Amino acid sequence: NCQSDVQISVEEIRREHNTSISCPFVLGGLIGVGDSTYIRNSVSNGKIKIIESAEDVILGGLVGYYFTSYNAKTYIKNCFSNIDIFGENSAYVGGVLGRLDISASTELNIQKSTFNGSIEAYDCAGFLFIGTALEGSRLLIEECNVEGVIRAKHRATGFVQNFAGYGSKTNIQNCHVVASVEAINGTDDSAYCAASGFCDDVVL
Numbered sequence: 598n599c600q601s602d603v604q605i606s607v608e609e610i611r612r613e614h615n616t617s618i619s620c621p622f623v624l625g626g627l628i629g630v631g632d633s634t635y636i637r638n639s640v641s642n643g644k645i646k647i648i649e650s651a652e653d654v655i656l657g658g659l660v661g662y663y664f665t666s667y668n669a670k671t672y673i674k675n676c677f678s679n680i681d682i683f684g685e686n687s688a689y690v691g692g693v694l695g696r697l698d699i700s701a702s703t704e705l706n707i708q709k710s711t712f713n714g715s716i717e718a719y720d721c722a723g724f725l726f727i728g729t730a731l732e733g734s735r736l737l738i739e740e741c742n743v744e745g746v747i748r749a750k751h752r753a754t755g756f757v758q759n760f761a762g763y764g765s766k767t768n769i770q771n772c773h774v775v776a777s778v779e780a781i782n783g784t785d786d787s788a789y790c791a792a793s794g795f796c797d798d799v800v801l
Contacts, residue, residue, distance in 0.1 A: 599636075601627045603643035603680075610650040610687075622654045623695065625661035626680045633669035633703070636660070640677045647684040647718075654688050655726065657695030658712055665703035665734070676710040684718035686750070691726035691758075692716060692743060699765065701733035708739045715746040722758035722797075723747050723776055730765035737767075743774045751790055753780045754797045762801040769801075 603626055610622055623629055626641030641659050655661055658678030665671060678693045689695070692712030699705055712723050720726070723743030730736045747753050755774035760767075780790035791797070 599627060599639040601641045601643065603641065603645065605643070605645045606648070607646070607650070608648045610647075610652045610654060622652055623661035624654065624656045625695065626658045626678060628660045629662070631660050631663045633665045633667060633671050634663070635671055636673045636676055638675045640679065642679045644681045645683070647688045649685060650687040652687060654684065655695040656682060656684060656688060656690045657726070658682060658692045658714060660694050662696045663694055664698040665700050665705055668702050670704040672706040672708065673710055674706070674708045678712045678714065680714045682714070682716045682718065686719050688718040689726050690716050690718040690721040692723045692747070694725045694728070697725055697728035699728070699730035699734040699736050701731045704735040706737045706739070707741060708737070709741065711742045711744065713744040717748045719750050720752045720758065721747060721749045722754040722756060723774060723778070724756045725758070725760065727759040728757070729761050730763060730767050732764035734765045736765060738769045739771055741772045743776050745776050747776055747778045749780050749790070750782060751780070752797060753778050754793045755795045757796045757799055759797065760799045767801050
């Protein structure tokens, strides 16, 4: 039962040293990084803005990066992301979750959670930007909704943009997108842009 009301502006993100960290810059409207965290009846409100980043930034309206470990059985239930997000060329945004990784022998249920705000970024999705679920894991996304406006300079997706199931037991059911989804090429006239109403690159 948590609530945030954030006004975040981040400028000129730089990495001084090369590392093996695959997801070094993560922001979340409520939680930056969650490890098998139980989240229920929680709300994120406000605005997040990323300007002139030289590095990739993963951003989630509720949670920036969520992962499961230690044979966990956990959930995200009855949560709302009412965030307005603006990100320039290196921002990758999910309205509720930025990145999601489900380990083998773990289980996550995401139920009755909603994004209701606006996103404008390079690549973005209304609910989940990128995720994986390994073989032997279980993931349920049920009765979740996206409302508002989703706009991208490259790829705009209503619900899930990139997800690989790897033989997991993954179900996405009774979820809806009631949003404006638009791709606008604002960076390079030769680059393609695409808009998808619900999902883009998803393999279950």
